[in-house]
Amino acid sequence: MIDLKQANQALETDLHHKDATQIVTWAQATFGPGLILSTSFGIQSAVMLHLVTQVVPQIPVVWVDTGYLPVETYQFAEALTQRLQLNLQVYQSPISPARMEALYGKLWASQEVEAFNKYDYMRKVEPMQRALRELGATAWLAGLRADQTDHRKTLDVVTQQGDIYKISPILNWHARDIYKYLQAYDLPYHPLFDKGYVSVGDWHSSRPLMAEDESDRDTRFRGMKQECGLHLPQTPGEAESLDSSYL
Template identity: 35%
Template sequence: MAFDQLDRPDLALRLDAELRHAHPVTVLESAIETFGDRLALVSSFGAESAVLLHLAAQLKPDIPVLFLDTGMLFGQTLDYRRNLAAKLGLTDVRDLRPAFQDLATADPEAKLWKTDTDACCHVRKVLPLDRAIEGFDAWLTGRKRFHGGDRMSLPVVEQAEGKVKFNPLANWGKEELDAYMAAHDLPAHPLVAQGFPSIGCWPCTKPVEEGQDVRAGRWAGSEKTECGIHTARAPGAVSNVGGDI
């Protein structure tokens, strides 16, 4: 069924009510059945990404996987993205990079992260994803409630920016993730063993101490907890450099 044939205001609420306690596979099956080729998976190929990528690869190996290559990722992440995609048989991984003109305007010296992390994330993550996601009606994310912060109240299905977002792993904790990784012999991101339970760009990601929150190493020392791609924006809008962030 095409998305424009569905009742947009009620669709996410109805699906969330149906799937809020469902196994991730059931959530994925529902997303694929409802949206088909109008569904994308957004992945950082980070510390826990292998689980959702593996689940999706079993059901739809040609699902478009959108990977934000910000130009400031760890080399280990780029290697992991290439090796994991090949191992899982994912055939449509798309590398989303910042537009040259956006960088020339907002971050010509690649030092914006030192003075304005929100603006840096905006030009390197938000803008490329907003442009790429325009071609889809729904997308999958790897967010989980146990990561804390605003994610503690994360629904399994939500509507944002005119799209339906599925969070198949919202209900899973670290034990379930670790068990799944072990059961399917999935390779860990190489930085996990070095104390990085959540991995983003190298300037803004640090290892964490034992007992700290999973995302404590992201933008450590600031109040920032999200990069902006999950922050509400006007439906269908593609933000402009220098606009509200």
């Protein structure tokens, strides 16, 4: 496997001029069986699921199921899994929703960012870290876009998160690019898109877009944060990386 310096050299000399499919092809050639794809089965998830599986049909697709997703998300996930014949790998927290609520209460209802961070670590970050370890992942394809959050504006197509390389093939796409791709391949948006949702996660922390919202991510986490922690640096300073200073 190449090191990050080599990956960055490839990026500087080649990938900046490649389209999303070519970047996925490069990632497969570079990282081979260590390459995985993550999905949330969110509003626009069909784009990355289709784009990547056209190049790597049997790539492990990691879905972190928090146990609090809307009914529509579970139905959307089932439909896309069948249509695209996904090699779906579902990961969940070892702490059930009922047990978590009994021990810690409804963390998402708190007015403190720290409570949200604790929730996100238990239900999302830990299961994803476990998935990366168990699947032997060396590189992770993700559908991050620079126009989604302040943190994502700082990313490159190839970055490093802990010991894992992160590749974001559609980092520089905009909403119109997503729409064109979905139309071109007759792919669906998440069902809640028709109800005004532009981003969807857990049922208790997602809502439709409102006129005063400045970004899609304002509709998540009651506007208290933009990132759940999955795409923030996982380092010894992890607590700091999940802090609101990253929002």
